[in-house]
Amino acid sequence: MSSSDTEHDRRPPALLGLGSVLAVALCTIWLAASGHLDLYINPRYSVFTIVLAGVAVPASVAGLLVVARGAGHTHDHAGPDDAAPARSRGAVRLVLGGIAALVTVGVTAAMLVLPPTTLSARTAQQRAVDSASLSNATGSNAPVSLLGSSAVDTSGYGVKDWAAIIRQTTDTSELVGKRVTLTGFVVPGSGDSFTLTRFVISCCAVDAQPVGLGVTTDGTVPRENQWVRVTGAFADNPDQASDVRIVIRAATVRTVAQPEDPYEY
Numbered sequence: 001m002s003s004s005d006t007e008h009d010r011r012p013p014a015l016l017g018l019g020s021v022l023a024v025a026l027c028t029i030w031l032a033a034s035g036h037l038d039l040y041i042n043p044r045y046s047v048f049t050i051v052l053a054g055v056a057v058p059a060s061v062a063g064l065l066v067v068a069r070g071a072g073h074t075h076d077h078a079g080p081d082d083a084a085p086a087r088s089r090g091a092v093r094l095v096l097g098g099i100a101a102l103v104t105v106g107v108t109a110a111m112l113v114l115p116p117t118t119l120s121a122r123t124a125q126q127r128a129v130d131s132a133s134l135s136n137a138t139g140s141n142a143p144v145s146l147l148g149s150s151a152v153d154t155s156g157y158g159v160k161d162w163a164a165i166i167r168q169t170t171d172t173s174e175l176v177g178k179r180v181t182l183t184g185f186v187v188p189g190s191g192d193s194f195t196l197t198r199f200v201i202s203c204c205a206v207d208a209q210p211v212g213l214g215v216t217t218d219g220t221v222p223r224e225n226q227w228v229r230v231t232g233a234f235a236d237n238p239d240q241a242s243d244v245r246i247v248i249r250a251a252t253v254r255t256v257a258q259p260e261d262p263y264e265y
Contacts, residue, residue: 025056214247
């Protein structure tokens with residue numbers, strides 16, 4: 001095979017790679033412009049990601065131009081006996097190039113047309129809500145045993161913070177009767193109970209970890225994935241067979257719209 005053939009064989013993968021980079025970069029910029037980038041990555045990485053995308057767009061366009069220019073300047077020096085194989089290779093390259101273009105356009109179109117969505121209750125169940133891998137979720141260097149005491153202002157605590165306290169505190173009796181108002185989405189449980197859930201993101205949606213608090217009600221459980229605001233007090237779990245030691249006994253459960261920033265960090 002001549003060097004010209006080798007260059008032709010490498011061109012479709014190069015086009016696909018550069019096209020994919022361009023598609024991802026354009027989608028990232030669009031998500032940032034529309035205010036939806038935070039649905040996919042931790043906000044502290046937004047500026048860095050946008051800068052990388054801004055660099056990737058002209059770089060990938062330049063790469064595509066170089067590859068295309070090389071296609072126009074490269075010629076096969078094949079004799080009559082090589083004409084049929086050359087045409088066959090040309091057809092294969094044409095097909096691969098078309099596939100690369102379709103993939104690039106398809107990915108870009110899907111990101112632009114389909115509305116950005118948050119992770120769901122099904123994802124939370126698959127990733128095990130409030131798994132044991134959650135550690136130091138409060139982001140505080142103070143001993144966890146002090147976080148729930150009356151001397152500490154817990155008014156700003158979210159689902160993540162309380163979940164960490166309950167998991168890391170051996171004696172949860174001091175929390176019984178503590179009133180809270182928390183917002184999250186519903187992961188159905190058994191009977192009149194559900195898990196009030198939020199996703200915690202360290203870097204991006206790929207590493208998102210669901211954390212939750214059990215909630216018991218005296219009435220109807222909201223539908224799966226519904227965002228709710230629960231007001232109530234911590235109580236011992238009435239389900240003695242459950243591994244969950246403490247739950248929220250809900251006084252009110254109100255449906256609310258999904259927060260502008262649905263994740264915790």
